[in-house]
Amino acid sequence: MVVLSINGVNALEQNDNVNQMTQTQNNLTSNTSNTSNVTGTSTKAEAASNLTNQIKYNYQVSIPYTVEVKVAVKQAYQVKVAYKAKVAVKKWYKSYGKWKYKYVYKYVTKYKYVTKYKTVYKLQNQTRYTTENRTGYYYLSNYISAANSTSSPQFSIVINGTGGDVTKNSLIKKYLPQSTITNQVLALAKIGTPMVKFGNGNGPTVMIIAGVHGNELPASIAAMKLINYLNGKEINGTIYVVPFLIPANTAKSYRLWKGQNPNSVAQYSGTVTNNIIKLAQKLSVDALGDFHSTQPGGVPGKNSALYTKVPTYESYLIASFISKQTGSALIGDTVAGQKYPGAVEDVSNLAGIPAVTCEVKSSHGTVASGSVDKSYAQMLAFLRYKKMIK
Numbered sequence: 001m002v003v004l005s006i007n008g009v010n011a012l013e014q015n016d017n018v019n020q021m022t023q024t025q026n027n028l029t030s031n032t033s034n035t036s037n038v039t040g041t042s043t044k045a046e047a048a049s050n051l052t053n054q055i056k057y058n059y060q061v062s063i064p065y066t067v068e069v070k071v072a073v074k075q076a077y078q079v080k081v082a083y084k085a086k087v088a089v090k091k092w093y094k095s096y097g098k099w100k101y102k103y104v105y106k107y108v109t110k111y112k113y114v115t116k117y118k119t120v121y122k123l124q125n126q127t128r129y130t131t132e133n134r135t136g137y138y139y140l141s142n143y144i145s146a147a148n149s150t151s152s153p154q155f156s157i158v159i160n161g162t163g164g165d166v167t168k169n170s171l172i173k174k175y176l177p178q179s180t181i182t183n184q185v186l187a188l189a190k191i192g193t194p195m196v197k198f199g200n201g202n203g204p205t206v207m208i209i210a211g212v213h214g215n216e217l218p219a220s221i222a223a224m225k226l227i228n229y230l231n232g233k234e235i236n237g238t239i240y241v242v243p244f245l246i247p248a249n250t251a252k253s254y255r256l257w258k259g260q261n262p263n264s265v266a267q268y269s270g271t272v273t274n275n276i277i278k279l280a281q282k283l284s285v286d287a288l289g290d291f292h293s294t295q296p297g298g299v300p301g302k303n304s305a306l307y308t309k310v311p312t313y314e315s316y317l318i319a320s321f322i323s324k325q326t327g328s329a330l331i332g333d334t335v336a337g338q339k340y341p342g343a344v345e346d347v348s349n350l351a352g353i354p355a356v357t358c359e360v361k362s363s364h365g366t367v368a369s370g371s372v373d374k375s376y377a378q379m380l381a382f383l384r385y386k387k388m389i390k
């Protein structure tokens with residue numbers, strides 16, 4: 001969790017004390033603001049007490065970062081004080097090549113004798129003071145580096161221009177596990193293709209991909225379930241999970257990207273599927289699993305694990321293992337790239353990274369009963385084949 005603290009100090013006229021106010025937790029989603037009033041009181045002591053006890057603002061924006069705001073005012077000569085504090089959060093946008101998020105907070109005074117504000121910003125390890133600046137920016141790079149430094153999973157955006165709000169897909173919204181790490185992934189998915197890394201480089205390295213087809217929802221939900229499961233777990237090796245290859249498509253349950261089936265153009269440079277395979281090569285991935293769903297009556301139309309034996313025989317071994325562990329049909333071809341030349345699995349196998357495609361039965365744009373659990377079981381089996389988890 002990234003914490004952007006904006007701590008206020010309460011410098012009261014009577015003793016010039018700086019009161020550190022207790023934090024309270026109010027979860028706010030984007031674009032939400034909180035307001036509060038401190039009503040008039042009769043004595044300075046009472047006012048001080050009220051300020052200390054009642055002015056407790058903590059604006060936490062869990063997507064995509066946390067903002068804590070503690071507000072205080074420096075009073076002049078009057079006792080009665082009433083004000084509101086607001087934080088308005090705008091959307092991420094790109095400026096000079098950097099993604100940033102603008103936040104604005106406002107103090108709305110009711111009485112003129114509230115003369116001065118002093119606010120202390122604590123942005124990670126830096127502390128800044130201001131009296132007037134009420135607008136700030138938070139950069140995506142800060143978000144990613146802070147997230148990477150504080151917790152074991154590491155987040156990145158691996159493909160730009162694919163972003164979308166996947167929660168606009170009601171089924172995704174309904175079935176996604178709710179957690180902080182889910183929110184972090186969702187926030188990044190708005191910008192591009194998110195990837196979460198687990199482990200620290202010892203042992204094998206694998207990549208799990210879902211959402212090549214944005215209308216195949218069970219695998220993306222299962223991948224998010226997996227991300228939540230792996231969070232905090234002991235892992236042998238390094239696991240990269242890409243739960244939504246094209247979030248913009250998942251948001252609309254849409255299959256084609258730029259007019260093409262992404263799983264038939266992976267051999268062409270510049271396509272999203274080619275990009276992800278190139279990334280897998282760069283990351284020295286030892287095995288790649290691409291998770292889909294298939295229409296009843298379609299091809300293959302059943303829970304299955306697909307492989308090719310040539311040139312990477314291990315593709316067959318992985319698929320066999322997943323098939324046995326999960327009761328999925330074992331379906332194979334001899335040589336990669338012949339039947340499905342532009343499939344992620346085939347292009348990956350031809351590039352020397354043993355790969356399998358796993359399918360679960362569920363109509364496009366739906367989440368069939370049991371399909372998420374089956375896809376999840378296939379993912380766990382894939383990891384167990386490499387002995388990465390128990």
Ligand SMILES: [Zn+2]
Pocket residue numbers: 212213216263292293
């Ligand atoms: Zn598919």
